[in-house]
Amino acid sequence: MQKEILYGRTLDELIVVTKRLGMPGFAAKQIADWLYKKEIQTIDEMTNLSKNMRELLSKEYEIGLSDPVNFSQSSDGTKKYLYKVLGNKFIETAFIPEDDRATICVSSQAGCKMGCIFCMTGKQGFQGNLSSNEILNQFRSLPEFNQLTNMVFMGMGEPLDNLPEVLKSLDILTNDWGYAWSPTRITVSTIGLLNSIKEFLEKSRCHLAISLHSPFDDERKKLMPVQKTNNVKEVIEIIRNFDFSKQRRVSFEYILFEGINDSPRHVKELARILNGIKCRINIIRFHQFPGSDLKSPGIGALTAFREALNDKGILSTIRSSRGVDINAACGLLSTLGQNKT
Numbered sequence: 435m436q437k438e439i440l441y442g443r444t445l446d447e448l449i450v451v452t453k454r455l456g457m458p459g460f461a462a463k464q465i466a467d468w469l470y471k472k473e474i475q476t477i478d479e480m481t482n483l484s485k486n487m488r489e490l491l492s493k494e495y496e497i498g499l500s501d502p503v504n505f506s507q508s509s510d511g512t513k514k515y516l517y518k519v520l521g522n523k524f525i526e527t528a529f530i531p532e533d534d535r536a537t538i539c540v541s542s543q544a545g546c547k548m549g550c551i552f553c554m555t556g557k558q559g560f561q562g563n564l565s566s567n568e569i570l571n572q573f574r575s576l577p578e579f580n581q582l583t584n585m586v587f588m589g590m591g592e593p594l595d596n597l598p599e600v601l602k603s604l605d606i607l608t609n610d611w612g613y614a615w616s617p618t619r620i621t622v623s624t625i626g627l628l629n630s631i632k633e634f635l636e637k638s639r640c641h642l643a644i645s646l647h648s649p650f651d652d653e654r655k656k657l658m659p660v661q662k663t664n665n666v667k668e669v670i671e672i673i674r675n676f677d678f679s680k681q682r683r684v685s686f687e688y689i690l691f692e693g694i695n696d697s698p699r700h701v702k703e704l705a706r707i708l709n710g711i712k713c714r715i716n717i718i719r720f721h722q723f724p725g726s727d728l729k730s731p732g733i734g735a736l737t738a739f740r741e742a743l744n745d746k747g748i749l750s751t752i753r754s755s756r757g758v759d760i761n762a763a764c765g766l767l768s769t770l771g772q773n774k775t
């Protein structure tokens with residue numbers, strides 16, 4: 435019999451498990467402690483549960499952790515790990531060490547259905563939603579787990595297209611019975627799905643990053659087909675009307691493509707549509723990948739774009755490129771992994 439998995443369940447879900455097995459009411463909290471506060475690998479290590487209870491649990495359940503199957507390391511210290519999910523698919527997870535922080539970038543789906551033309555993952559097509567177990571296993575089974583200070587949902591997939599499992603993961607990460615991380619250490623990035631952004635804002639307290647990439651409808655549609663049905667200006671109106679106090683932040687991601695979205699016209703329109711919103715624009719240099727005609731601008735163009743936005747009163751920074759020598763274009767390592775199987 436295929437055993438069910440414990441790691442990645444919320445406290446409420448663990449209560450359902452323990453009730454069904456006839457275990458005492460406090461057992462669910464004890465199991466959550468073992469899963470999320472102590473680094474155990476087996477049910478047998480849950481030593482404050484009686485032997486009888488451990489045996490009962492082990493008959494039907496296992497912890498459900500799995501190590502990465504491959505990795506590559508950049509000369510700047512960034513590492514990219516490959517995890518096997520959904521039976522025979524691969525996803526990527528990045529570990530990004532900096533002076534005062536260490537960030538994990540997790541995937542929320544295998545492949546992606548959004549088809550952004552600048553993204554290697556988009557070219558894979560959609561292969562499936564990750565469970566909260568598969569999302570959190572990237573974090574827990576990362577060899578650098580104990581160094582982590584921050585998490586971003588900016589790996590493969592669109593997190594708001596897998597909202598129930600992403601919200602479950604955030605619950606486990608931020609609740610006292612789970613990892614008890616501050617939500618301000620976590621940023622969820624989205625291309626802006628209108629039917630789930632409000633739910634995300636209401637049910638989580640984590641930071642939000644919106645992939646903008648062009649302020650013009652027709653140009654954004656060419657880069658990101660999602661714009662046809664999810665106009666980013668409507669997303670911005672939702673943001674404008676949401677209370678972002680209490681240390682919660684919203685930022686906009688802007689990948690700069692040479693000759694596409696880097697003109698003074700773009701700066702002017704960005705300043706217009708973001709006027710009055712307390713936010714930051716993170717300008718990202720495009721990482722070219724095989725088969726894409728899009729071009730990466732020089733560092734001079736990046737700096738000029740940032741200065742022009744700052745002059746218009748839009749706080750902007752250039753996100754430093756990490757892991758370029760191991761090909762940071764998200765999706766490449768997993769595409770290679772897929773091709774091998």
Ligand code: SF4
Nearest residue numbers: 546548550553556591
């Ligand atoms: S950029 Fe994000 S949403 Fe767009 S195809 Fe890639 S993974 Fe999907």
